[in-house]
Amino acid sequence: MKTCFYIRVSSKEQNTIRQEVKAKEFNIPKEQVFIEKVSGKNIADRPVLNNLMATLKTGDKLIVDSISRFARNTKDLIGLVEDLNNKGVIFVSLKEAIDTTTPTGMFMLTIFGAVAQLERDYIKDRQMEGIAIAKEEGKFKGRKPIEYPKQWDKYYKMMKEGTIKGIDVMRILELKKTTFYKLVKLHEQKQ
Structure with a gap:
């Protein structure tokens, strides 16, 4: 049985130190601290979380700093916690002091999840305004x-000649996957 700590921030520029300090307070070994720097809006685009969920087993415990770091909408939150409960994994959210092993804990989780989603929707509305x-x-x-x-x-020429792979070009030029493919598409449209 192990205890893992999941840390997420929305972008690479954001700092994870505050959440890492919380993990240290629980004496969680570094190899059991999972850090992800990506938006929380789409679970499919969160490889660290997906890997973590696949490795957790019965009796394990997953700790997060707050629900908003784990899921940004109620549906995803409930789905993730149900997956954990079905595996027999204990879920703990420090900020909200939630224990999902009880019906009251699941009720509170749903309420806090709805509040987190509402907060995200308000942020999006203000941004659009x-x-x-x-x-x-x-x-x-x-x-x-x-x-x-x-x-x-x-x-680009080396890649088309087959002397280097696209993934290596991304690494060398420090490009995100989406940026790399946009550049390839634009380059090919110009020719």
Whole structure:
């Protein structure tokens, strides 16, 4: 039986130290602390969480700092916790002090999950309102166009010749997968 700690922040620029300190307070070994820097809105796009869920077994415990770090909508939260309960894994959310092994704990989880989703929806609404105002004032231009890295042509040619793989180009040029494929598509449209 092991205790794991799941840490998530929404972007690579955000800091995980506050959540890591909580994991240390529970004396959880580093190899049982799972850190993910990705938006929480889509469970399918969270490989660290999915890997963690697959490794947990009966009698294990999963601790998170808060529900909003684990799931951003009620449906995903309930689904994840039901999966954990079906496996016999104990789920603990520190901020909300939730114990999902009791009916009251599951009820509270549902309430807090709904509040977390409401908070996310409010943030999204405020963001959209801000963008609309900025557009009206001519201050919002949308995303900046993707710029090609300095050595893009060289690596693109090598990739097409088969001397290097796309994944290696992504690593060398420090590109995200989505950015890499957008660049490939734009490059091929220009030719």
